[in-house]
Structure formats: structure tokens, C-alpha cells
Amino acid sequence: MTKIKHILSRLIVPTTTIILVIQLIFMTREITWRMIISTINDVAWWQAVLLIVFGFLAVLVTTFNDTILAKWQNYRIGKVELYQRAWLINVFNINAGFAGTVSVLLRRILFFDQSKPNQLKPYFQMYVLSLTGLLLTSVCAFLALFLKIIPTFDDIMVWLATILIITSIIVTISLIPKLHLWLGMKRAIAKKFIGISCLALLLQMGLFVITGITIGVSSIQVSMMMFLFVIASTIAFVSMTPGSWGSFDVAMLLLLSNVDVSQDRAVVWLILYRVFYNILPLFSALGLFFYRLSRKLNVDYRGVPHYVAGMVTHRIITVTLYLLGFLLVLSGTMPDVAQKVMGLNRLWILPSVYAIANQLPNIILGFLLLISARGVANQVIRAYKSTILVLVLVVIYTLISYQYIAPVIFVAVLLIAFILSKKTLYRQQFIHSWEQQVVDGVIWGTLIISYLLLGVIHAPFVQHRFHNLNHTGIMPSLHWWIMGVAVILMVSVFSVLLLRYLHAHQQQLGFIFDEERLNNMLAVGDTHYTNLAFLGDKRLYYYQVNNQDVLAVQFRIINNKAMVMGDPFGDANYYAEGMQQFVEDADILGYMPVFYEVSERIAMLAHEFGYDFFKLGEEAHVVLDQFSTSGKKMQNIRSVMHQATRGGFEFNVLQPPFSQDIMMQLRTISDEWLAGREEKGYSLGFYDDQYIQRYPIAVLEKNSHIEAYATLVTSHTEQQMAVDLMRFTKKSPNGVMDVLFVNTIAYAKAQGLMTLNLGMSPLANVGQHRQSFGRERLANLVYQFGSKVYSFEGLHHYKSKFTKKWVPMYIAYSRKSWILMVMIGLLKIDNKGVKRAPEIKVVYDKDNNF
Template identity: 85%
Template sequence: MPKIKYILARLIVPATTIILVTQLIFMTREITWRMILSTINDLTWWQTIMLVVFGFLSVLVTTLNDVFLAKWQNYRIEKNELYQRAWLINVFNINAGFAGTVSLLLRRILFFDQNRPNQLKPYFQMYVLSLSGLLVASVCAFIALFLKVIPGFDGSMVWLVAILIIVGIIGMISFIPGLHLWQGMKRYVAKWFIGTSCLALLLQMGLFVVIGVTIGVSSIQVGMMMLLFVIASTIAFATMTPGSWGSFDVALLLLLSNIGLSQGKAVVWLILYRVFYNLLPLLSALLLLSYRLSHKINADYRGVPHYVAGIVTHRVITLTLYLLGFLFVLSGTMPDIAQRVMGLNRFVRLPSIYVVANQLPNIVLGFLLLISARGVANQVARAYESTILVLGLVFIYILISYQYITPVIFITVLLVAFIMSKKTLYRQQFIHSWEQQVVDGIIWGVLIISYVLLGVSNAPFVQHHFHNLKHTGLMPSVHWWLTGAIVILIVSVFRVVLLRYLYAHQQQLGVSFDEERLNHMLAVGDTHYTNLAFIGDKRFYYYQVNNHDVLAVQFRIINNKAMVMGDPFGDASYYSEGMQQFVEDSDALGYIPVFYEVSERIAMLAHEFGYDFFKLGEEAQVLLDEFSTAGKKMQNIRSVVHQAARGGFEFNVLQPPFSQDIMMQLRTISDEWLAGREEKGYSLGFYDDRYIQRYPIAVLEKNSRIEAYATLVTSHTEQQMAVDLMRFTKKSPNGVMDVLFVNTIAYAKAQGLTTLNLGMSPLANVGQHRQSFGRERLANLVYQFGSKVYSFEGLHHYKSKFTKNWVPMYIAYSRKSWILMVMIGLLKIDNKGVARAPEIKVVYDKDNVF
């Protein structure tokens, strides 16, 4: 028997709740969501704001109990933290309270860090006193019914009597001497809790009445509304359903139907009360709880959750701005389609009024949203204020022009989400990349071309010549097309203004050429590509440790791409840190590094930063200790060398500075070799008097006249000599470069170096495997069938005569970049880039200066 009582005691509350909810569904089965949403949507924006404020204020006053509780019990807790906990406790208790048990449990959980003896007693005391408001209201309602002030509700007096009895019993139990439930309670504390309870109930009742007046319930007097609210509240309390859901609603619907109010109106009244008193505060509490939990989880997982959430939020906001801008332009150019898509506006049919009041602002705001979306997509900090301004203008325009509350709520949510995601906008400047220009150009082009075509198709002369062409109905009149030019002009002006704002305060990445600083860095560590730093077409980024340069990269800017030439140079132990800092600093300024002709080590480091890479080709590196002209395979080269010696050719290495006569010979040979072709640069040395004067030159002379030459660059860090600029006369015999290379190899070996770099063979051994990347397979086809344009195979075959030691070289690029745009950027900077190389100040060799 005791077991049965225990089970029944546990089942009575959920059973009652299920019965009441079922009854509520049965009573409202003919009410559709379309009807409810239509009524809610008919609220004006100021009515919605008023009800939101009233609803939150009704809940907010209940948090005063916890604020006073903390002061009464001397809790040591910061005010902001206290307000957050108080809001969570009271909102969840309002929506899920079982006769105060939820409030006791929540306070026990959320105030766990405030260790106090008999901690539950103050919570119970506060709960009992919080019933004062309902008790006072029930007494007043009972007196009103007893005195026949409000006739017709005599049957409801039983509920009022029940609540009085229940509260009376609770009060008597609390005063049992042995329980000591009121021990420690002071009079001023009790007065505070009682006053707060009465104020909270008064505000809830006021919200209920205001909603009734707002939706136009004129058949019920205010006093009657207050009485109905009190009776329904007493019934809900007596049945002890969670948060008064179900019992309050059923009771209220029955009471309202008894006085002749239509069921649809009653349901809307009830729904609005639940939305503004329960759901919106509950949503805010859930958001607050999510915020608190996210901070805890974020701390536990070292910031990864917030990072991921920031990325997702930023992308959602960006996509929303693009879609919103597109729909705004659509509503200004094709209102019938936009009306079906958006369902937001009731358009004016007079053309002239429409153009001024709807078409122009819709199109202007739409394109401003598209520009703002681009700034937000680029994560530019400067886009924050401009986007706030644009969204503010959209918000004001919607309030004035649209009749529905739905878009107002949507824009408000978007604006709040954007403000909260401010940290995702970190870049210091806006750079419109080629990839983004293509995407934006397609969007803008489709919108503008569609607008013009629709205007043309609706023009009188078009319809006159094409009688079978039906009017599209997408444009109210030809006035749209006639005013199109003005609209586009205004949009263009706003576009220029907003883009100039985003482009303001452009900063350069890195620093310009500083020979003294560069030479100091090269003395720490160089590569066989660092000679290209002196052709004068690049900028430099220096990574510092304790304010001292330890690593540097050379690069050239094209659009938003920082084209890095070769491996970093300096202290190799800082490759990882220096490259990471370079990538981050570039990103902050809106640039994306591209690492061109880099070693496998650098390609792998770039891959760790989220970069893709593929093989560009291979460098021919002659191992000097292993090179020999002996053997059958070198027979042709030996023959050429002997013929050159018999023909009077002499090999020499000239050291700078060079005489005027030598410079004249070198320039003449270079001009003849170029034959009017444009000089290349960036990844190749080019002929310039200042640049030539920097390095030794290997020459083949005949009768004291130079016939062929090559500039020699030495990397002491790599113990390697590289052949840079190569030129020869047209009358020089075949094999002259073979002779020059063989002698240069001997010279490099005599200098104590280990390798001679003959340069890269583009696309060599790239994409030979079926499993290779598609882009590498395509490169292999170019290598095999592109000999008419560039002799890829011929160059590889020629260098193979001197070595079989091939070192792969790579290009690494960000996944944010399109490989096509990367290649276009490389083609555009593959030129001399400067009129003259920098003037010589000081040149370092192994002994520092010569």
C-alpha cells in the first residue's frame, strides 16, 4: 500500500499535465499557425517593442529577490555574475517550476560556491513569501466576487478559496515551532520579498491586459481581464503544473469562451502572452546559458570551440548579407518575383511614386549590402562601422516602408549577431582580389543586365515590333526602364563612396630595399636566389627576435598576392616561426603569400599553414666532386672543349668592378641575344649595368673579345654557385655554352664549393604518375606537347648532359586563391619590373667586402 501511494504521488503531476495539454490541443484544433502568425504579424513595430519591454520587465522584477537574497546572506559574488544567475533561476522557474521546487534546486546549483549553513532555509522562506502577490490578488478577487462587483463568475470562487486554503496551510506549517522555518528572517527582508511578489504579479497582469487591448479586445473591461488572469493563475497554482503551462491556458480559454470571446481571438491573446512573458525571456536565458557553457567549454578545449563558432558565424552572416542584398535589388527591379520570394512588401502601383519610394532605396540599399558583404567576407575591421550604418539604414527603411514585423525582427537579429561577431573582422585594410572581383562581377552583372533587359522587353517600341511578346508583368511600367540610368548612376556613386571608405589607409607589406640591412641578413644565411633581391623589383619582410633580424623573405605584390621568390634566407632555425609570422602579418593586411620556386622543406612548412602545393619542375645541380668529362657519354663535350681551345677561345672569370669597354661588350651581346624581346625579371636576373657590376662573370673570349658570358652567384650557406644571366653572340659556334659550363664547373670546384646550379627545368618529371594531382597531370601534358611555345623537353635534355642530380622545386599557394589567378599573377610579374637596379653601396663576399 505505501508503495502504491508513492507511485501515485509521482504520477499525479505528469498525468495532470498530459490531460491539460491534451485538452488544450483539443480546444484549439481549428486554430492554424497561419491565423496566429497573421495576427502577430499585424502588430506594428512600436507595439512589438512595447510588449517585448513589458514582458522582460515582468520577468526582470522577479530577479530582485535573488539580488536582495545575495545582500541578505552576504554572498561574495560580482554584480554581473549575480545578475546572470538570477536571470537564469527566475526564467527557468517561470517556465518549469513545480510549486517552487525548481527554484530551490536552481538556487542550490547556481549558488553552490556560496557555502552557508542551512542554505536551503532562506530559499524556502523566499519562496513562501513570493506567494504573497497571488494571495493578495486572490483575496481581492474573492472580495470582488463576493460583493458582486463583477458578476457571472461565482463558480470560480471555489478556486480562490482553494488557493487561500493552500497558502494558509503552507503558512501554518511554516510556523510549527519545532521546524524553526522562520528563524533568521528579519522584518525588512520579509517586506522586500512581499513587495517584490506583489509588483511581479501586478506587472504580469498588466502585460496580459495590455496584450488584450493591443489585439483589439474591446468587449471585455480591464477589471474583467484582471479577474480572469487571477482566477486562471490560482487554478494553475492549485494544479501544480510545470510553469503553469497547460492549466493556466485551459482555464483562460474556458473563461474567455464563457464570456463570448471568439476562440481564435482568445488563442492569439494567449499565444502573445506566452511569447512575450515566457518564450522570449526563455530564449534569452537559453542564449545566456549557452554563452556561459561555451566559455567553460572553450576554456577546457583551449579556445578551439570559439574559433570554430566564430568561423561559422562569420560565414553565415556573410551569406545572409549577400542574400539580403540580392533580394533587395530583386525587390527594386522585379517586384512581383521578390514579393513571391520574400512576401514582405505591399507595393504601390503608381510608377512615379513607386520609383521614388521603393525602387531607388531598394536598389541602393541592396547594392550597399552587397558591398558590405564583400567587406565582411574579407574580414576587414573598417567594414564594421560601414556595415552597421548600412544595416541601420535598412532597419529604418523597413520600419517606414514595410507593413510586417517579421523583417524587422530578422534585421534586428542579423544586426545583433553582426555586432557580437566583431572580433572576426581583424584585417587592417581592404584588398579586392581577382577571385572576389570575378564573383562580385557575376552577381552585379546578373542584376544589372537583368534590370536592363527587363526594361528593354517592356519598352513600347519592343512590344510594338513583337506583337506576340507577352508583357512579363515584372515591371509596373516603362518608367522603370527610363529611370534605370539614373538609378544605376546613383548606385555607382554610393559604390564609389563606400569602396573609397573601405580602401582608405592602405599599408604596404614589408619594407623597401635597404642594402645595408639586406647584406647584414645575407651574412647570416643566403640562398642561390638571394641575388634576385638586387634587381630592385621586390620588397622584404624581416622576422625579428629581440629586435634583431634573424630571417627574411623577398616578395613582389600583385593584387592581393605576395609572391615570395625562393626560400627564406637568414637563420634557418627560424624558418617555421618566421614563415608563420609572415603569413599572419600578410593576412592582417589582406595579402595572401604565394611561395614560388621553393624547396621541399618550405613547401611542407607552407602546407602546415593550410597551403596547397605542386611541383614546378627540377633544378639541375652538378655535384662538383663527382663531375668528370671522362667516359663515352661525355665524348661530345670533350670534343667541343678541345675544338674551342684550338679555335682560340679562352675562359676567364672577371671580377667587378668592370671597365667601360667590358660593359659595352656585355651590353652589345645582350642586345643581340634579346633581338628585341622584352627582358624577364622577378625569378631571373636581367641585364642592367648596376646589377651586372655586383657579381663575377664567366666569359669565353676570342681575340680579347667576349663571345659568351654568364654571371655567377655564390651562396656560401649552401656551398653552391649558380649560373644567373647567360648571353652569347649569334656568330659564336655551336657548343659555346657547353664549353662555358665545363669551365665554370672547374672554377666552382676550385673555389671549394660543392655544387653548381644550372637552373630549373620547368615541368620536368611533373605529373608522370596516374595518381598525381589533376593540375600536375595537366602540367605534364604541357611539358610533352608545348615544345612549340617553349622547349621544355629540350632544356631538360640539355642540362642532363652535365648532371643526373635533379632537385624538385615547388609552388605553394593558399586554398583561398584560385590556381588560375596565381598563374596569372606570376605571368604579370614575370618582367623586369623596374627601370634600373638599385645603386651599388657595398657588396659582401666571404671576407665581407670587396
């Protein structure tokens, strides 16, 4: 028997709820969404704001119960944390409370860290006292019916009598001395709970009344609305449905039908009431709940959830800003879509003025939103204030020009979401990359072309040809183009101002050439590319540990790309953390590093930072201990060497500083070799007197006159010598460079080095496999069939005469960059970059000698 009672008690509430929901559906089956939306659209924006404020205020008052509870029970909890928990408890209880059961349960859960003996008793006491507001108003309603002040509702006195009886029973039971239910309750605390109960019910009642007045219900008086609210609340309490949903609404529909309020109007009334009292606060509570949950998960999972959520939110906001800007511009350029600005209809006498006033705000705000969206997409800090300003202007303009509340709410929600996502903006400056310029160019081009097409369509001859509009003379077209010029001018002015604001505060990455600092870094570690730093066409980034330089990279800026030349140099133990810091510092300033001609180790490190990479080619490394001119394969080399000896050619390695005569010969050979072509740079040494004076030069002389030469660069860290700048005269015999290389190999070996680097062979052994990346397969086709432009195969074949050891070199670039734009950047910086190399810093010893 007990089990049956237990089951029945569990079935009462859900059964009642189902019956009430079915009854609600039956009563509203003839109500359409079009009727509801039409009524809601009649609500002015200021009325919606008033309802929102009243709705949240009615809920906010109930949270004071928990502040009193915390002070009464001596909770040790911060104010912000207390308010958050109180909001969750009361909002969820309003929407899902079973006669106070949910409120007690939620307080038990959310105040678990403040638990004390007999903790449930204060919760019960607070709940009973929270009913006093409804009890007092029910007594007033009962007296009004009993005294025939409101004679129409005699049949519902039973509900009022029921709540009075239930309340009397609860109070009587609670006063039994043996139960001690009011033990510990102070009179002052009880008065506060009662006061809050009455205030909360009055605010809730006020929201209901204001909602009815807002939608234009004038058939009943305010006093009757208040009476009906008390009756429906009483019925909802007695039925004990979750959060009073269903029973309150059904009762209110029945009551309103008795006072000649139409069903569609009554439904809209209840929907608006539920939206502002239940749904909007519930959304805020759910948002707060998920925020608290995400904060806990974020701590448990080391910040990953917040990072992912931030990125997703940022993407959504960026796309929304673009779409909103696009739609605003379209609505401004398309007269059929544009909304008329209130109060400007009287300007019809001046068509051009009216058109400008009607469409100009849309177009200007639309383009400003597109620019702001780009700044937000780039995650630039300076875009924060400017975007807020633009969105606020859009909100104001929407309030003035549109008659519906939905657009205002949409933009306002977007504004709030953007403000809350402030942490996703971290870059210190705005750089418009080529990739972004292409995307934005497509968007802006589409809008501008559509605008121009619209102007052409409005031209008189077009309208006469296709629409036979005889009344369209020259004036409509003239007005249209006058408006177009004015719009373009104003959009240009505002766009330039916003772009200048975003582009302000430009800061360079790294440092300019400082010979002393660079030499100190090279003393720690160098590579066969560090000589290129002395060209002076690059900047240098230094990674420090304990304020000491331990690692450096050389790079040149082009657009938003920091083109790094070669591997980092310095202490190899700091490659990983130094590169990571470089990538992060570059990212903060809006730059994306591109690692060009780097080793496999650096390419793999860059890949860990989310970079793509592919093989550029291979460097020819001559292993000095293994090199020999003996054997059949080297027969041609030996023959050339003998011919050079018989021809009087001599090999020497000249050490700087060089005399004026030597420099004159070197420059003459270089000018002849270039034959008017522009000198290359960045990844290659170029001829410059200051640069040439820094390194030894291997020369082939005949009769004390230089016929060919090559600058030699030594990397002590790599135990390697590299051939940098190579030049020879036109009259020098074939094979002169073979002789120079063989002698240089012997010289390098005599210096105790391990390898001689003959330089890279571009695209060598790239994309030879079917499973290779598509871009590498394409590079292989260029290698095989591009000999008319550059002798890729010929260069690789030539260097193969001296070595079989080929070391792959790579390019690594961010996945956010387009490989086409990376290649264009490399082509654009493939030049000297400076008029001349930095002067040599002369260091004297104590005797004032070099």
C-alpha cells in the same frame, strides 16, 4: 504502501499535464495557422517592441530576488556574474517550475560556490514570500466574487478558496516555533521580497492586458482582463503544472469563452503572451546558458570551440548579408515584388518620380549590403561600422515600407548577431582579390542583366508584340529608362563612397630595398635566390627576435597575393616561426602569400599552415666532386672543348667593378640576344648595369672580345654557385654554352664549393604517376606536348648532360586561392617590375678606398 504513494505522487504532475495538453488540443482543433499568422501580422512594429519590453521587464523584476539574496547572505560574487545566474534561474523557473522546486534546485546548483550551512532555508523563505503577490490578488478576486461585484464566475470560487487554504496551511506550518523556518529572516528583507512579488505579478498582468488590447480585444474591460488573469494564475498554481504551462492556457480559454471572446482570438492572445513572456526570455536564457557553457569548454579545450563557433557564425552572417542584399535589389528591380513606400501613392501623376521613390531605396541598400557582405567576408575591421550603418538603414527602411513585423525582426536579429561577432573581423585593410571579383561579378552581373532585361521587356514594341498593350506609348518606357539612369548614378555614387571607405588606410607589407639591412641579413644565411633581391623589384619582410633580424623573405605584391620568391634566408632555425609570422602578418593586411620555387622543406612548412602545393619542376645540381668529362657519355663535350681551345676561345672569370669597355660589350651581347624582346624578371636576373656590377662574370673571349658570358652567384650557406644571367652572340659557334658551363664547374670546384646550380627545368618529372594530383597530371601533358611554346623536354635533356642530380622545387599557395589566379599572378609579375636596379652602395675603408 509507501512505495505506491511515492509512485502516485510522481504520476500526478505528468498526468495532469497530459490531460491539460489534450484538452488544449481539443479546444483549439479548429484553429488554423493562417488565422494565427493573419492576426499576428496586424501587430504594428511599435506594439511588438512595447510587448517585448514589457515581457522582459516582467521577468527582469524577478531577478531582484537574487540580488537581495546575495546581499542578505553575503555572497562574494561579481555583479555581472550574479545577474547572469539570476536571469538563468528565474527564466527557467518561470518556464519549468514545479511549485518552486526548480527555483530551489537551480539556486542550489548555480550558487554552489556560495553554499553555506542551512542554505536551503533562505531559498524556501524567498519562495514563500514570492507567493504573496498572487495571494493578495487572489484575496481581491475572492472578495469581488463574494461581494457580487463580478457575478458571472461563482463556480470558480473553489479555486480561489483552494489557494487561500493552501497558503494559509503553508504560512501556519512555517510559523511553528520548533521548525525555525523563519529564523534569520529580517523584516526589511521580507518586505523587499513581498514588494518584488507584487511588482512582478502586476507587470505580468500588465503584459497580458496590453497583449489583449494589441490584438484588438474590445469586448471586455481591462478590469475583467485582470480578474481573468488572476483566476487563471490561481488555477495554474493549484494544478502545479510545469511553469504553469497548459493549465493557465486551458483555464484562460475557458474563461475567455464565457466573456464572448472568439477561440481564434483567444488562442492568438495566449500565443503572443507566451511568446513575449516565456519564449523570447527563454531563448535569451538558452543563449546565455550556451554562452557560459561554451566559455567553459573554450577554456578546457584551449580556444578551439570559440574559434569554430566564430567561423561558423561569420559564414552564416556573410551568406545572410549576401542573400538579403540580393533580395533587396531584386525587389527594387522587379515592380511586382517591390513594396510601396508609405505616403508616396499621391505621386502617381509623375510615374518616373514614383518609380524612383518606390524602388531606389531597395536597390541602393541592396547593393550597399552586397559591398558590405564582401567586406565582412574579408573580415575587415573597417567593415564593422559601415555594415552596422547599412543594416540600421535597412531596419529603418523596413519599418517604413513594409507592413509586417517579421522582416524587421529578421534584420534586427541579423544586426545583433553581427555586432556580437565583431571579434571575427581582424584584417586591417580591404583588398578585393581576383577570386572575389569573379564571384561578386557574377552576382552583380546577374542583377544588372535582370534589370536591363526588365527595361527591355517594358519597351513599347516588346509589350505590343507579346502582350498587345495598345495603351503603352513611349512614356512608360521613357520613365523606366529615366529611372534606370537615376538608379545607376545613385547606386554608383554610394557604392564608390563605401568602397573608398573600405579601401582606405592601405598599408604595405614588409619594407622596400635597404642594401645595408639586406647585407646584414645575408651575412647570417643566404640562398641561391637571394641575389634576386638586388634587382629592386621586390619587397622584403624581416622576422625579428629580440629586435634583431634573424630571417627574411623577398616577395612582390600582385592583387592580394604576396608572391614569395624562393626559400626564406637567414637563420634556418627560425624557418617555421618566421614563416608563420609572415603568413599571419600578411593575413592581417589582407594578403595571401604564395611560395614560388621553394624547396621541399619550405613546401612542407607551408602545408602545415593549411597551404596546398605541387611540384613545379626540378633544379639541375652538379656535384662538383663527382663531375668529370671522361667517359663515352661526355665524348661530345670533350670534342667541343677541344674545338674551343683550337678556335682561340679563352675562359675567364671577371670580378667587379667592370670597366666601361667590358660593360659596353656585355650590353651589346644582351641587346642582340634579346632581339627586342621584353626582359624577364622576378625569378630571373635581368640585364642592368647596377645589377651586373654586383657579381663575378664567367666569360668566353676570343681575341679579347667577349662571345658569351654568365653571371655567377655564390651561396656560402648552401656551399653552392648558381648561374644567373646568361647571354651569347649570334655568331658564336654551337656548343659555346657547353664550354662555358664546363669551365664554370671547374672554377666553382676550385673555389671549394660543393655544387653548381644550372637552374630549374620547368615541369620536369611532374605528374608522371597515375595517382598524382590532377593539376600535376595536366602539367605533365603540357611538358610533353608544349614544346612549340617552350622547349621543356629540350631544356631538361640539355642539362642532363652535366648531372644526374635533380632537386624538386614546389609552389605552395593558400587553399582560399584559385590555382588559376595564382598562375595569372605569376604571369603578370614575370617582368622587370622596375626601370632599373638599385645603385650599388659604395663602402669606403679608412684609407678612403673601395
